[in-house]
Amino acid sequence: MLPTSPPGAAVRAFRTPEREAPPAFVAPQSEPTANEDDQALDEPMPEGTHVPNQPYVGTVTFRAVAATDVEAFELVVIYPRSAGDFVGTGDRVECRKTGSAAMFADDHDDGMLRLLVASNEPLTFPFDIVCRFSVEPTATLYSALIAVNVAEVRAEGVGADPSVLTVTVLAH
Numbered sequence: 524m525l526p527t528s529p530p531g532a533a534v535r536a537f538r539t540p541e542r543e544a545p546p547a548f549v550a551p552q553s554e555p556t557a558n559e560d561d562q563a564l565d566e567p568m569p570e571g572t573h574v575p576n577q578p579y580v581g582t583v584t585f586r587a588v589a590a591t592d593v594e595a596f597e598l599v600v601i602y603p604r605s606a607g608d609f610v611g612t613g614d615r616v617e618c619r620k621t622g623s624a625a626m627f628a629d630d631h632d633d634g635m636l637r638l639l640v641a642s643n644e645p646l647t648f649p650f651d652i653v654c655r656f657s658v659e660p661t662a663t664l665y666s667a668l669i670a671v672n673v674a675e676v677r678a679e680g681v682g683a684d685p686s687v688l689t690v691t692v693l694a695h
Contacts, residue, residue, distance in 0.1 A: 578657065580610060581664040584639065584693040585652040585671060591687050593648075595624075595641035595677040598690060601670040602633045606662040610655035619655040622647050627652065641677075656694070666694045 556657065602609070609630045610617040613665065625640035640654055658664045661686040669692045673685040 539617050542553075553685060576660050578660045581658050581695055582660065583609075583654050583656050583658045583664075583669055585654075585690055586693070587640075587648065587650045587652075587688055587690045589648050589658050589676075589688050591678060591683070592645035593676055593678050593683065593688060594643070594645055594680070595639070595675075596646075596688050597640075597675040598638040598652075599672045599674045600636040600638065602634055603654075603660065603674070604632075605669055606664065607656055607658040608632055609653070610657050616654060618652055620653075621649075621651045624650075626652065628652075638675075665692045666692045669694060 531684050535664075555692060585600070587598075589596075589597065609628075611628075612632055614627065616630045618626065618628040618638070620626045620640065622642075624640050625645055627639040628636065630636040635652070640646065640650065656664060658667070671690045671692055673688045674692060676683040676685050676688050678687070
């Protein structure tokens with residue numbers, strides 16, 4: 524595009540200094556394989572990121588936050604089998620938790636995972652449960668694929684309103 528008006532100030536020209544090396548054309552060189560900005564191989568990929576048509580194992584994190592003291596809760600997790608399955612079966616599902624409470628995970632590979640967390644004293648929140656998820660080659664793991672229902676909450680030894688517990692899902 525050509526200018527339509529004269530310059531507003533004096534125009535200055537710059538000359539590129541002469542150089543002996545490297546030449547004006549530089550052949551492409553391979554880049555180093557490791558850089559401090561590179562993502563470590565054992566770190567999870569950002570949500571929704573994967574190599575197309577390749578199976579991979581992602582993680583699903585359930586973060587529970589309670590509005591009051593809670594000693595136990597049960598979650599029912601619904602997931603599409605077409606996307607994959609939690610790693611492990613029955614009571615051997617690969618999940619870990621924060622805090623000192625006991626946790627039981629049960630998945631019969633039917634699209635429903637049950638998580639039970641219990642303690643003799645109030646739990647410390649936020650309470651995270653991280654489970655490994657084997658993703659099918661044609662699928663992508665997103666948080667929106669995983670539905671969580673709070674089935675039961677116990678406070679002061681008795682059943683409490685499930686709405687005192689909020690659970691968010693992060694998948695990657």
